Structures are given as structure tokens and as C-alpha cells.
Amino acid sequence: MRESVEWMVGGQQGEGVDSTGELFAKTLVRYGYSVSTYKQFMSRIKGGHTNYKIKATEKQNYYSGDGIDILLCLDKETLPKNEQSLNQGAVVIQEGKEILVEAGQASTGVSYTTFTLPLKKIATDLGNPLAKNMIALGISAGLVELPVEILNGFIEEIFGKKGEEVINSNKQAVLKGVELTKEHVPNQIKPLSVVPVSNQLFISGNEATAFGSLMAGCRYLSAYPITPASEVMEWLSDELPKVGGTVMQVEDEIAGICFAIGASYSGTRAMTSTSGPGLSLKTEALGMAGMSEVPIVIVNSQRGGPSTGLPTKHEQSDLQQMIYGTHGEIPRIVLYAATIEDAFYIAAEAFNLADQYQCPVIVGLDLGLSMNKMTVPTFDSKRVKIDRGKLITDEEAKDFNETHFKRYRLTEDGISPRPLPGMPHAVHTTSSNEHDESGYISEDQTNRINMMRKRLEKVRDAMIQEPFKYDDNGGESEIVLVGMGSTYGMIQETIKQLNEEGVINASHIHIQQLYPLPIDKLQPLIDGKRVVTVENNYNGQLLQLLRQHAPIHNNSEAITQYDGDPFTVSTIAKQVKELISWQR
Amino acid sequence: MATLKDLRGDTPSWCPGCGHFSIMAGIQKAVVQLGYEPHEFAIISGIGCSGKVSEYVRTNGFHTIHGRSVPVAQGVKMGNPDLKVIASGGDGDGYGIGLGHFVHASRRNIDMSYIVMDNNIYGLTKGQTSPRSEHGFVTKTTKEGNKEYPVDPVSTSLANGATFVAQAFAGDIKQMVDIIERAIEHKGFSHVNIYSPCVTFNKVNTYDFYKERLTKIEKPFEDRDEALAKVRELSGLVTGVLYEEKRPDFQGKLGIEFDTQSCTNGEMDEDLFHKMEKQFQ
Numbered sequence A: 001m002r003e004s005v006e007w008m009v010g011g012q013q014g015e016g017v018d019s020t021g022e023l024f025a026k027t028l029v030r031y032g033y034s035v036s037t038y039k040q041f042m043s044r045i046k047g048g049h050t051n052y053k054i055k056a057t058e059k060q061n062y063y064s065g066d067g068i069d070i071l072l073c074l075d076k077e078t079l080p081k082n083e084q085s086l087n088q089g090a091v092v093i094q095e096g097k098e099i100l101v102e103a104g105q106a107s108t109g110v111s112y113t114t115f116t117l118p119l120k121k122i123a124t125d126l127g128n129p130l131a132k133n134m135i136a137l138g139i140s141a142g143l144v145e146l147p148v149e150i151l152n153g154f155i156e157e158i159f160g161k162k163g164e165e166v167i168n169s170n171k172q173a174v175l176k177g178v179e180l181t182k183e184h185v186p187n188q189i190k191p192l193s194v195v196p197v198s199n200q201l202f203i204s205g206n207e208a209t210a211f212g213s214l215m216a217g218c219r220y221l222s223a224y225p226i227t228p229a230s231e232v233m234e235w236l237s238d239e240l241p242k243v244g245g246t247v248m249q250v251e252d253e254i255a256g257i258c259f260a261i262g263a264s265y266s267g268t269r270a271m272t273s274t275s276g277p278g279l280s281l282k283t284e285a286l287g288m289a290g291m292s293e294v295p296i297v298i299v300n301s302q303r304g305g306p307s308t309g310l311p312t313k314h315e316q317s318d319l320q321q322m323i324y325g326t327h328g329e330i331p332r333i334v335l336y337a338a339t340i341e342d343a344f345y346i347a348a349e350a351f352n353l354a355d356q357y358q359c360p361v362i363v364g365l366d367l368g369l370s371m372n373k374m375t376v377p378t379f380d381s382k383r384v385k386i387d388r389g390k391l392i393t394d395e396e397a398k399d400f401n402e403t404h405f406k407r408y409r410l411t412e413d414g415i416s417p418r419p420l421p422g423m424p425h426a427v428h429t430t431s432s433n434e435h436d437e438s439g440y441i442s443e444d445q446t447n448r449i450n451m452m453r454k455r456l457e458k459v460r461d462a463m464i465q466e467p468f469k470y471d472d473n474g475g476e477s478e479i480v481l482v483g484m485g486s487t488y489g490m491i492q493e494t495i496k497q498l499n500e501e502g503v504i505n506a507s508h509i510h511i512q513q514l515y516p517l518p519i520d521k522l523q524p525l526i527d528g529k530r531v532v533t534v535e536n537n538y539n540g541q542l543l544q545l546l547r548q549h550a551p552i553h554n555n556s557e558a559i560t561q562y563d564g565d566p567f568t569v570s571t572i573a574k575q576v577k578e579l580i581s582w583q584r
Numbered sequence B: 001m002a003t004l005k006d007l008r009g010d011t012p013s014w015c016p017g018c019g020h021f022s023i024m025a026g027i028q029k030a031v032v033q034l035g036y037e038p039h040e041f042a043i044i045s046g047i048g049c050s051g052k053v054s055e056y057v058r059t060n061g062f063h064t065i066h067g068r069s070v071p072v073a074q075g076v077k078m079g080n081p082d083l084k085v086i087a088s089g090g091d092g093d094g095y096g097i098g099l100g101h102f103v104h105a106s107r108r109n110i111d112m113s114y115i116v117m118d119n120n121i122y123g124l125t126k127g128q129t130s131p132r133s134e135h136g137f138v139t140k141t142t143k144e145g146n147k148e149y150p151v152d153p154v155s156t157s158l159a160n161g162a163t164f165v166a167q168a169f170a171g172d173i174k175q176m177v178d179i180i181e182r183a184i185e186h187k188g189f190s191h192v193n194i195y196s197p198c199v200t201f202n203k204v205n206t207y208d209f210y211k212e213r214l215t216k217i218e219k220p221f222e223d224r225d226e227a228l229a230k231v232r233e234l235s236g237l238v239t240g241v242l243y244e245e246k247r248p249d250f251q252g253k254l255g256i257e258f259d260t261q262s263c264t265n266g267e268m269d270e271d272l273f274h275k276m277e278k279q280f281q
């Protein structure tokens, strides 16, 4: 029995690679496994090689894995492109004229088995040429002995509207696949052990973010479509109207943030979602939200930059843009979920922080987190409670007894009671100009100093429930690996591997609150250690951020990758080893 | 009942004689005459001399950034459909940097009014050419005369589906107030372009210039084409309500029972959570 399997399907875009991958992933999820996935795709609709990678494990895992046990090739490119990732004893399923089982050897030295068969012809013989991917799924299921009932259940869900005939031909295809496996490649791969089914969700980072936002009471999103953020608006487009809210696809990203600021100003929890190019366009309005102290949540799912860059590839290069972007100095909070599970809570907390601190909150994501699905234990709806901060009622506003309500009242904590437009006793002015307490333009120097202090000091103590994740990996370590976003699982596994190999023990910090950086809490964990950031950008933006806050200049490096692909455990491990030897 | 005094906000800093004074007064008067209270309104303004109107008229006000009053204002209405929303700003603000939003607002038809103070020049930045400046117009940035031709605002909103299009003149307060009142009461996107002489920097488009040239349109045209033809024939030098159409506004078309304001402190809605969670299981 095996406790995990790594599976990949590759093919040309538009050939059903995604749907085939997702179906196999869901089957594994229903079987009780914890599944992580990664989709490779290109910025075009038809053609071009794409693949869908799955790692299924008994216990929760956060990384789709370096290797492949079963490789399903729907095109000629899949094998050469992925041969180097094959694990010892892997099975490669590919289309060919006749049934053939052969031994193969990869450039890495591992040996594998190719199972060639005329998938299209077999499907046609079964009466449904479209079912060839189902045969391949049947083979995959057969290899690891997954019960076909699960696949059949999905077939009924997917093809329900198309009638009995289609359902039956697809079920037959799956069965055929299982039979072919038994006949030609029996016992090639160890079957998966049976695990108890728990309450897991199979969800992407975008969906978790959108779900968390909705649960936090967000009822308005305005945005402009952009990869890899579009699903946030797409999911909410389906769900918000059911609860009295709206999603608007507006004319551009500037409108996206401005509409949301307007909606938030008038009392609705509101957000916009985008990726780097959109965030660039939004930065002036981001400053307006900071200056006028209007709460707003901005989701930024990073992709390969700069400019149009690598629109469908992974990168983490907007850190500085998220923390510093916009002219002048504004209060803001920048969060970045470590895992899909965290994305739900971070989104919900973002709305609280925006209301509590009356400022923009940026929720960072990256393509790796955004677009890939993973199993997570179902969310705890009690963990984050809705807190609207110093929002006041008309009754409370009335007690101030002011003809023109002082929206920017100077207070001890810098946060002013906030009424909403429409309240009879709280007519007030909101402004992007420097203003006095009444909201009216003021260029008075004393006022300016007071207002700058008010705005910039108020967020100093902002803190989410889990500003970073920390794992000392059960022992003393000289080195600490620091990451953010979707590298969480890879770093975790790298450390485990290095530990097992006896190379080094490293601790792991994964930062979820980038600004204000919780440096007081971080300091004791990095003191005296060699700090190595692991990040998907050229300049080592996370390293620079840490160096700005902690005296680590002589004892810190960044491991970077900016080729559009996510890290693998082996690349991180190799670089860590190089760093260690270089020190010696 | 609110009085004009209730609608007085911060003290205006405009140059004496600036057309913007009359437009401010026109808005105040319209609100009072229609019997509204200041708190029922939100005036969302852009940046320019004109943009200060949200601080000078005492309703709820949001002085936003250059060119973005229209998207913010539409968002305000989406956030609270009960508010009366007015966006306002200058010709540079609305037809230069913000032109895209204006076109989209015209076709979207959210229930709000957009009042543009058109002085054919950039006032606050001290007299540069504007997208509304005439061909040949000499300014600090067009020393040899403007080589471009002006944006035609009312034809733009007409051509793009605005359901209320009007033009007024700061020198004719009576007509202007009437138009603003009708714009406020119109259900849908109402666009009012108001000629508002900049007495400091624009020595061409003066009060007299407009007085001599403007033609009054007594009642709205039956269809858009007729309105467009008249505007073209008279080179845009018309005042009055040019076109008005009853059509469901954007929010009405959505057919949603809006519930945007009920988010209060406490736990997440557990039932809703479990309902939503199912699709990921």
C-alpha cells in the first residue's frame, strides 16, 4: 500500500486537460486523500502545452510535489517535457496505434513503464470518441485501485443533463480503463491505502478569498477581469446577488477601486480584486482611500511582471508595490495568506481591519495560491468575528451635537468615529485633500502635522490573528527560511528533506502580515540566525523588507526564482546546500 | 424643511465673479426647493476649482481625486441606493482625465446626476488648455493656438445612452435651477453640462460670449438623433433639457433585493456558511 500518489495529465490547451485533472483530483478527495494541485497554462485559449499536477497524500500537504508516479500524456510534448520528474517505477500512459507495454529510462536514471494504447479508437469502439480521457482516468484509477464508484458518481453529476446514453458510455469508458490496467499493467504501482473521509473542502485560493469576503459581510465588488484574479469576481458574481449584494465589471481598474471606495463610503463592505497591472492603475485611488480614511479591501493576485510580463505565470514581485505603491504616505495594511486555508481567514480579517483602522487593506495572493485547488479542513466560521470598528449610528452621532459632523475628529488612537452619509445627525465631509477635523481643506501647518500623525500612527498596532507561521521543526537551528504565500508547502518539505538527509535543521517563518511588519514578534525568532528568504522575484523583495527592519545585513540571503514557475523542493534544497557550503 | 442657510458649507475661495458660484447656488436652491434635507444627499466631486463644491454645499460630501468623481459616485449609489447622489467637477476633470468614466456612466444609467462646470479651461492649475477649449484657443500650453478640436459633451452622453441630457449657463440661474431640479428627480443617469465662465483665465468664453450666442431649447427632443442634430447645428451653444427618457435604471434592472447595509458586529452567518461550503465538498 502507498500513502501518496503523484499524478499529472498533460496536453494541448482546449483538450480537456483541466477538466480531466480536476476530475481525478476530486476523486482522490472523495476517497479521503489530501490533495494539492498545480496548473501550468499559457496566455492563449487553444493550443500550447498545458498540464495539471496532483499530489495526494494521507495527511494534509501543501505542495503538489516534485515527482510523478502516473503521467497521462494527451499530446507528444507531455513526456519529453516531464520525463525528468518521473519517479522510479512510474507509469506513463500515452496514445499509440496499438497496445504496447515497454520499459523506459529517464535522463535522471529512473526507470519507468510506458503503457501505449489507441485511446481514441477504443473510445470510438465504445460508441463515444469523446470519452477517451475517461478511459485514461479509468487506467489511472485502476493503477492505484481507486473505487470506480467515485468516478461514476462524478460522471452522473457532470453529464446529468446530457442523458443516460452519454452517462453510460462514460461509465463504460472508465470500466474499460480499469480492465485494460488489469490485463496489461497489473500491480505496476502499489495501490493507495484506504483512509477515513473527513470534512475537507477542495478549493482554490481565489475561491477561499471570495468565500471569506462574503462571510465577512462584503456585499459589493467592482473589478476588471485579469488573470489570475478573475475567479474572485466570477465566484462572487454567482453568490453575491443571492445575499443582496452585487459584482460589477466596470470599465477599468481605476473604476474598479473607485466604485468600491464609493460603496464603502456609503456603508457597504466593499472590495476590488486585481493583479499587478491593475494594482498599478489603482494606486492613486489607493492613496485616496488612505487619505480620506475610507475602508477598502484590495485583493492583488500576483503574476509574472513587469508590465504585461508573464500573464499566466507565477511570481511574487509586487511586494514593494503593495507596501509602498502610491505617492505620499498613507496608512495601510498588507496581508498575504500562506495557504488556501489561511486565505479564507485573511480575507475575513481584512474587512475587519479596514473598518477598524479606516484604511485600505491589501490582500496579497499569487498565481500559485490563486488558481490552484487544494484540500483544506473545512473553515471555522467562528474564528473571525465581524467587527466594524468605530462605525456609529445616527443616535450616537446625535450626541455629538454638531451641525457639520467632524469626520476627522482627533482622538487618542487616531481613529475617528465614523457616521455614514444619510444619517440625519451626521452630515459630514470626506476628502482626499489635506483637511481639518471637519473635512474641509486646510493647509495650516499645525493641522497638517496633527493629521499626518493621526493617519500614520493609527495602524501601527494592527495585528491579524496569525501574522506569521512559525515552525522550529523540533530543534535548534542556525538557519531560518522565510517565505510568503504559495511557497509554504515547498519550504516545509524542503526543511523536512534536509533534516532527514541530516544536512541541517532549519526553522521556518512564513509571513502573513507584511505591513505593518510584526517585527517585535519576529525579532527573537531570527536573532543570531542566518536568514534565508525564499521568494519568486529577482531583487529579493522580502529580504529587503526584513533588512529594513532588522540588523541582519551580514547574515542573510535570498533564494530567488523568477522564471514563471513555482519552486520545487529540489531547487530550494540545492540552493540551501550551496549556501551552507559557501559559508564553510 | 431645509433652508438655503442649512446648505451652506465651508466658505468658498473662488475668484469673485467665477461661474462656479452660481452653480453652487443652483444646487443649493434645487435641493431646498425640492424639499430635501442635506443628509439625504451625497455630493461627490473631482479635483479643480469646481471640485470644491462638495465642501461648499453642506450635504454629505466626498472630495475625491482628479477625474474620478463619476465612478466614486456610482459606487456610493450602489452602496446605499437610498441616497441622492450628485457627481460634480470641471471640464478637465470630466472630459479629459475622466472622459472614459463619463461615457460608461452614460450607457450604464445608474440613478444619479452629473453636473459639469464647463469653463473651457483648466482653472485650478492656472489656465492651461482643456479638452473643451476651442480650436485655436491660446493658453500657456498652446501658445500657437490649440491644434485640437473640443470634446462635445452633450453629444457624447446622448450618443452613449444617457437618459437625461441637458445644458445650462451659469449666467441664467432660473433656467439652471429648473434643469438641476429635473436632473435630480430623473430616475437614471442625468448629465448636465453648465457653461461656467472662468473670469480669471478665460478671456474668450465670457458671460457676454455665452449671452450673445446661446439658444434656448424649450422642450426636450423626441429622439436622440434630433437632439444630436440640433446640438451640431448650433455648435453646442444651446441650453435646456435636450433629451429625457424613462427607462429602468441600472439597479432596477439588476432585480436584486439590495441588502448592503446590514453587516453588523458578531459572528458570521452560520447557516449561510454551511450552505456555501457545500459546493466545495
Ligand SMILES: Cc1ncc(C[n+]2csc(CCOP(=O)(O)OP(=O)(O)O)c2C)c(N)n1
Pocket (backbone or CB within 6 Å): B047, B048, B049, B050, B051, B066, B089, B090, B091, B092, B093, B094, B117, B119, B121, B122, B123, B124, B125, B130, B198
Ligand atoms: C492625476 C492628477 N493630474 C493632475 C492634477 C492637477 N490638476 C488639478 S485640477 C486640474 C484641472 C482643473 O481643470 P478643470 O477640471 O476644468 O476644473 P476647473 O479648475 O477649471 O474648475 C489639474 C490638471 C491632479 N490633481 N491630479
Ligand code: SF4
Pocket (backbone or CB within 6 Å): B013, B014, B015, B017, B018, B019, B020, B049, B050, B119, B123, B124, B197, B198, B199, B200, B201
Ligand atoms: S480660476 Fe477660474 S475657475 Fe478657478 S475660481 Fe477663479 S474664476 Fe473660477
